[in-house]
Amino acid sequence: EVQLVESGGGLVQPGGSLRLSCSASGFTFSSYGMHWVRQAPGKGLEYVSAISSDGISTHYVDSVKGRFTISRDNFKNTLYLQMSSLRDEDTAVYYCVKAHLRYFVLFDLWGQGTLVTVSS
């Protein structure tokens, strides 16, 4: 079955750190760009970060630049998001998303999401 399964979310204090993981199965993970998209409670979708299929090229939205690091292990079929210096406004469901083969920013497979709550 083609799927993405996130893990690692939870409650963390402001200024703390958390690492999200996303396990991919059912497709050739190393052939696809991957992304993280988040959704604050009751809000819309916000693009967070992207990584190329080979892991060489990474990109971040300005609000997380310098605090979040995206990475991948193509041998373990796993995508990561290391989050540090977390802020209240980072509270959201974080979705792991697979890029379309032809269009890097078109999202054709989403994980179920993992909730990150930043609160004291």
Added chain:
Amino acid sequence: DIHMTQSPSTLSASVGDRVTITCRASQSVSSWLAWYQQKPGEAPKLLIYKASSLESGVPSRFSGSGSGTEFTLTISSLQPDDFATYYCQQYDNYWGTFGQGTKVEIK
């Protein structure tokens, strides 16, 4: 940055109704426009890409049109399973910005 604006924000409709949602881009995105459906508690699901191409497995009652800066998503006959929030997304530039969403509610 390209800004995407959807209208309306909320739409009340009945089963069987024809429903149209509009998405406007702050600058031309050619046909690089996608539509996603999100049901409560679930992840978004790709419905339409390249403005009018139906993703595999999506019912034919969904259709998309438009190019440049103005796009529409049409549901020809609303079904109970279609009550959800719909998002447009441009993928013309690197950031793939989303619209704010349109919630389709039961009238």
